[in-house]
Amino acid sequence: xxxxxxxxxxxxxxxxxxKKSSRRDFMKKMSIAxxxxxxxxxxxxxxxxxxTEKMGxxxxxxxxxxxxxxxxxxxxxxxxxxxxxxxxxxxxxxxxSNQGPHEQVLFGYAFNISRCKGYMDCVEACVKENNLDxxxxxxxxxxxxxxxxxxxxxxxxxxxxxxxPVKNKFYMGVQCFHCENAPCIKACPTKATWREPDGIVVIDxxxxxxxxxxxxxxxxxxxxxxxxxxxxxxxEINLNQHYLxxxxxxxxxxxxxxxxxxxxxxxxxxxxxxxxxxxxxxxxNLLDPNSEIRFVLANKKVFRFKEDxxxxxxxxxxxx
Amino acid sequence: MSKVSYVSGLFLGALAxxxxxxxxxxxxxxxxxxxxxxxxxxxxEPFDGMKVxxxxxxxxxxxxxxxxxxxxxxxxxxxxxxxxxxxxSVCHNDxxxxxxxxxxxxxxxxxxxxxxGRNMLTCNECHSIEDRDFLVDKEGxxxxxxxxxxxxxxxxxxxxxxxxxxxxxxxxxxxxxxRVVRNCTxxxxxxxxxxxxxxxxxxxxxxxx
Numbered sequence: 001x002x003x004x005x006x007x008x009x010x011x012x013x014x015x016x017x018x019k020k021s022s023r024r025d026f027m028k029k030m031s032i033a034x035x036x037x038x039x040x041x042x043x044x045x046x047x048x049x050x051x052t053e054k055m056g057x058x059x060x061x062x063x064x065x066x067x068x069x070x071x072x073x074x075x076x077x078x079x080x081x082x083x084x085x086x087x088x089x090x091x092x093x094x095x096x097s098n099q100g101p102h103e104q105v106l107f108g109y110a111f112n113i114s115r116c117k118g119y120m121d122c123v124e125a126c127v128k129e130n131n132l133d134x135x136x137x138x139x140x141x142x143x144x145x146x147x148x149x150x151x152x153x154x155x156x157x158x159x160x161x162x163x164x165p166v167k168n169k170f171y172m173g174v175q176c177f178h179c180e181n182a183p184c185i186k187a188c189p190t191k192a193t194w195r196e197p198d199g200i201v202v203i204d205x206x207x208x209x210x211x212x213x214x215x216x217x218x219x220x221x222x223x224x225x226x227x228x229x230x231x232x233x234x235x236e237i238n239l240n241q242h243y244l245x246x247x248x249x250x251x252x253x254x255x256x257x258x259x260x261x262x263x264x265x266x267x268x269x270x271x272x273x274x275x276x277x278x279x280x281x282x283x284x285n286l287l288d289p290n291s292e293i294r295f296v297l298a299n300k301k302v303f304r305f306k307e308d309x310x311x312x313x314x315x316x317x318x319x320x
Numbered sequence: 321m322s323k324v325s326y327v328s329g330l331f332l333g334a335l336a337x338x339x340x341x342x343x344x345x346x347x348x349x350x351x352x353x354x355x356x357x358x359x360x361x362x363x364x365e366p367f368d369g370m371k372v373x374x375x376x377x378x379x380x381x382x383x384x385x386x387x388x389x390x391x392x393x394x395x396x397x398x399x400x401x402x403x404x405x406x407x408x409s410v411c412h413n414d415x416x417x418x419x420x421x422x423x424x425x426x427x428x429x430x431x432x433x434x435x436x437g438r439n440m441l442t443c444n445e446c447h448s449i450e451d452r453d454f455l456v457d458k459e460g461x462x463x464x465x466x467x468x469x470x471x472x473x474x475x476x477x478x479x480x481x482x483x484x485x486x487x488x489x490x491x492x493x494x495x496x497x498x499r500v501v502r503n504c505t506x507x508x509x510x511x512x513x514x515x516x517x518x519x520x521x522x523x524x525x526x527x528x529x
Contacts, residue, residue: 102371106359112487119521123521142524158526159523159526160520160523161520163517165517221527264495266375267369267372267374267497268375269495278507279488279489279490279507281490282487286356287359288363289390290390290391291391291486291495295390320482320488
C-alpha cells in the first residue's frame with residue numbers, strides 16, 4: 001500500500017538525529033527508548049508488526065503538542081498518525097483534514113422559528129455527519145416543541161415523538177451557539193477548547209481531561225460528554241474528518257457542534273442546514289455584506305437566546 | 321499620624337495604578353475583544369465566494385436567474401427536467417387522443433390544493449391555455465417553468481422578497497462559491513404547496529446536566 005509507504009518514509013525522516021534538540025524530540029526519544037527497552041520491541045522502524053507500529057504511533061500521539069502550538073508540519077504529522085491508527089484500530093480509510101480558517105470569514109447562523117416544522121432531519125443528518133455515539137444517542141442539535149408566547153426552550157418539549165407539525169405549536173432548534181465571548185472557553189483549565197479565527201469554538205479532544213467544567217459553564221446546554229467509548233457502526237462512519245471536528249472521540253472527553261468544520265471550511269453548508277427540508281436554517285459569512293445571513297440580520301426580526309448574559313452568540317433566531 | 325498618611329498614600333497609589341491599567345486595557349482594544357456586532361459593522365467589503373476553491377460547481381442542472389439579489393446574479397435549480405411528461409405540447413396539440421389513453425393523459429394523479437376555500441386555484445390560473453409549455457400570469461405574460469418564482473411571487477411577494485435575499489428557501493450545498501438557490505418548486509409541490517404532517521426523523525433523550 002502506498003499509504004503505509006508514505007507513513008514509513010515520514011517516520012524514518014522524523015527519526016533522523018540531525019534536528020535541533022527540543023523538549024519534544026527529547027520526550028520522543030525517551031518514549032521510543034522506553035518502549036524499546038521495556039518491551040524489547042523496535043518502535044518507529046519500518047519492519048515492525050502492526051502491533052509494534054500501533055504502539056509507536058500511540059507513543060508519538062501521547063507526547064504531541066497542543067494543537068494551537070503545532071507547526072503545520074506537526075499538524076500534518078499528527079493527522080497522518082491518526083489516519084494510520086484508524087486503519088490499524090478499525091480498518092477504515094479515514095481522510096483527515098487539518099484545514100485552517102479562511103481569511104475574512106466569520107461564521108454565523110440564523111434559525112427561522114416560523115418555518116421549522118420539527119421534522120428533525122437536521123438532528124439525523126448531524127448524527128451521521130459527525131460520527132455521534134449511537135448507543136448513548138448523543139445529539140448536538142435539539143429541537144423543542146414550544147407553545148406560542150414562549151421563547152425559552154426549557155419550557156418546551158425536547159422529547160416529542162408524534163406527527164409534526166402540531167397545530168398552534170412552533171419549533172425551536174438549539175445547538176452550540178459559538179459565542180464570541182464563550183464561558184466554556186474561560187472555564188477550561190487545560191485550554192483544550194478555544195475559538196478559531198473564523199468564529200468556530202472547537203475542542204482538541206487529545207487535550208481535554210474530561211473535567212466537564214465547560215459543560216457546567218455553558219448556559220445553552222451546548223456541550224456533550226462521552227461517558228463511554230462512542231459506538232458507531234463501521235459502515236456508517238463518516239470518513240471525511242477534521243482534526244477539530246468529527247474525528248472519532250474517545251471515552252472521557254467533551255464534544256460539541258463545530259458548525260461541521262470539516263464541511264464549512266470547504267465551503268459547504270453544515271449538515272443540519274443542508275438537510276433541512278423547510279429552509280429554516282440559514283448559514284453564512286457574517287463579514288460578507290452580501291451573504292444570506294447578513295440579509296436576515298438586516299431585514300428580519302431577530303433575537304439571540306439569553307443575550308443578557310453577554311456571551312455574544314453567533315446564532316440568531318428570526319421569524320417571517 | 322505619619323504612619324496613617326503613609327498607608328493611605330500607598331493605598332491611593334495602588335488605586336491610581338489600577339485605574340490607569342484599566343484605562344490602558346480598554347484603550348488598546350485587543351482584536352479578540354470586539355463583539356460580533358462591531359465585527360459585522362466593520363465588514364463592508366464583499367467576500368469573494370470563489371476564493372473558497374473547494375466549492376466546485378454542483379452536478380445539478382441550473383439556470384441563470386432572471387432577477388438579482390443583493391450580491392448580483394445567481395442561479396436557480398432547473399425544473400423542466402424534473403417534470404415527468406415535459407414538454408406538454410407533445411400531448412396538448414391539435415392531434416386527437418385515443419380514448420384508451422385517456423386515463424393516463426388526464427393528470428388524475430394531481431391533487432390540487434393551492435389556495436384557501438373559495439379562492440382555490442384552478443389549472444389555468446397558472447398554466448397557459450395558448451402555449452401549454454409555459455406558465456402564465458394574470459397579465460398574460462408567458463413564464464418559463466424554470467423561472468416559476470416569477471409567477472409564484474405575484475401572490476407570494478413577501479416570500480419572494482425573502483427568497484431573493486436568502487431568508488426564505490435555501491442554498492444548494494455550499495455557502496461559498498457561486499450562489500445557487502433552490503427554486504420554489506424544488507421544495508414546494510406547486511399543486512399542493514403546504515408542507516405535510518409526518519413523523520420526525522428521530523427522537524431525543526433527556527440531557528444529562
